[in-house]
Amino acid sequence: MSAAPAETLSLAVGGPEAGTIAALGENNLAMRAARLLAGEARRPGAAPPGAALYLDKRLPAASGIGGGSSDAAATLRALDRIWDHPLDPAALATLALKLGADTPACLAARPVWIGGIGERVEAAAGVPPAGIVLANPRRSLATPDVFAARRAAFSADGRFDPMPRDAAALAAILGERRNDLTEAALSLLPDIAPMLERLARLPGALLARMSGSGATCFALFGDRAAALAAGAELARTEPLWWTEAGALMNAPPPVETATGRADG
Numbered sequence: 001m002s003a004a005p006a007e008t009l010s011l012a013v014g015g016p017e018a019g020t021i022a023a024l025g026e027n028n029l030a031m032r033a034a035r036l037l038a039g040e041a042r043r044p045g046a047a048p049p050g051a052a053l054y055l056d057k058r059l060p061a062a063s064g065i066g067g068g069s070s071d072a073a074a075t076l077r078a079l080d081r082i083w084d085h086p087l088d089p090a091a092l093a094t095l096a097l098k099l100g101a102d103t104p105a106c107l108a109a110r111p112v113w114i115g116g117i118g119e120r121v122e123a124a125a126g127v128p129p130a131g132i133v134l135a136n137p138r139r140s141l142a143t144p145d146v147f148a149a150r151r152a153a154f155s156a157d158g159r160f161d162p163m164p165r166d167a168a169a170l171a172a173i174l175g176e177r178r179n180d181l182t183e184a185a186l187s188l189l190p191d192i193a194p195m196l197e198r199l200a201r202l203p204g205a206l207l208a209r210m211s212g213s214g215a216t217c218f219a220l221f222g223d224r225a226a227a228l229a230a231g232a233e234l235a236r237t238e239p240l241w242w243t244e245a246g247a248l249m250n251a252p253p254p255v256e257t258a259t260g261r262a263d264g
Helices: 018-027 029-041 066-083 089-097 105-110 144-147 167-175 182-188 192-200 224-237
Strands: 002-005 011-013 051-055 113-116 120-122 130-134 209-212 215-222 241-249
Touching: 002 066, 011 018, 011 029, 018 029, 029 066, 029 089, 029 192, 066 089, 066 105, 089 105, 105 113, 105 120, 105 215, 130 192, 130 224, 144 182, 167 209, 182 192, 182 209, 192 209, 192 215, 209 224, 215 224, 224 241
Parallel strands: 011 051
Antiparallel strands: 002 051, 113 120, 130 215, 130 241, 209 215
């Protein structure tokens, strides 16, 4: 997401996944976030603040990896800077929650523990370096549908302390836990099962799990190099899937505006 000062609010969308949100028009989460913050930042008697926003859409929509929420969070972070911090951090986080349960976590832009419905956000310090490969079968899966299909009770709190020292230990701890939405997602989209199996078979894969409410799944690796190699193999052998590889983030990215970027 990039932003520059302007008299009115506007949003242009580009990037490889722009088509996945084209039907939303200006009702996508980035523009909703901009209008929401503009309403809060408007001074009495003054016109609403403006900005020219550009969204470089790279994550597929309705894929369980918080793409729309991260777009909204990046918008809030960028406009907060452009409009000279009209809200304190707590108020900004409260505003983020109105846009979705995972938007406050995206606003933090670092590893966090989440509580409640997403309103309790605490830093998860010391996450070990690890590589990650993401894959999506190019099938959208609506979060409300997955929750509606869920039958089992939710698991107990899955936090752990201390934080593992390396990726293998992290994968071992996560292997003792589960994604409570996986069974429901599988009932709606059986394509997730073979994708999980394929990710688990990638060279160097330590753990394979579904992300969020699906349909995207991920595999953890010992480091970024191993993930990039595995991701290249997956992209070559499964060309119809959306795939991405990289590393876990352990600190917030820099926020730049006017001539730069604001990544949420």
